[in-house]
Amino acid sequence: MTQPDTVKVIETANWILRDGAKILSVRSHGRDRFYLPGGKVDPGETPLDAVKREINEELGVTLLPETIRELGIFAGHGHNQPNGAIVRMTCFIADYTGTLSPAREIAEMRWLTPHERHLMAPMGQKITAALFDI
Template sequence: MPDIHVSAAIITDRAGRVLVVRKQGTTRFMQPGGKPEPGETPAQTLIRELHEELALQVDETALHPLGVFVSAAANEPDHRVVADAFALRAEAADVIVQAELAELRWLEPGDVSSVPLAPLSVEHLLPIAWA
């Protein structure tokens, strides 16, 4: 099973809600982030992706590394996603849907049923966010 390497952000607000996004042409919501460009570190990838997708300006010192997690890919059949995950804080007023994103949602703690979610989010990232 081929691997897809990504960087992903668990973004929480003051109320403990977690941001999830849905890319255009897909049905599942997931943590924001994306694939690295040549020579990028996982943190650099995430900083670039958050700027492109959500207009967030993030300094590397604001990222808290959480580890590497593996799940079935949400949008590429027969692939696994290998995600370097980071946590950071932002507020709803700070994020704007742009680039390839179709929409975003802020999930209340424990809410895994209001929108269809990617396996990585359900299996690993949301449980960490709400631990």
């Protein structure tokens, strides 16, 4: 008897920052698409802890704890993920302190409009469409 195929689920925590009709997006070195800032949840870490850590590492800012709110959880096939892995994104909104600046693996940050969402990975496109009700 064969074992059923299992699909890998990658847990991430992501920050959604809007400025009117634009959403903050980042592109990692060597990647061709933009993503919502954030990253993988480490073992033993909560999504809340992960989003605070990732945003500080990637963009050099600190999320203000009293303003952090979970927006929702979105799941779908990950961009450039092997064997059809599913990305499960816990998304947060929050105010921040500091100056946004790409750091570590982030090559570029850009404020994208809903009409530029084709520059984003598929999950970013899906979430942006939902946020802007398009």
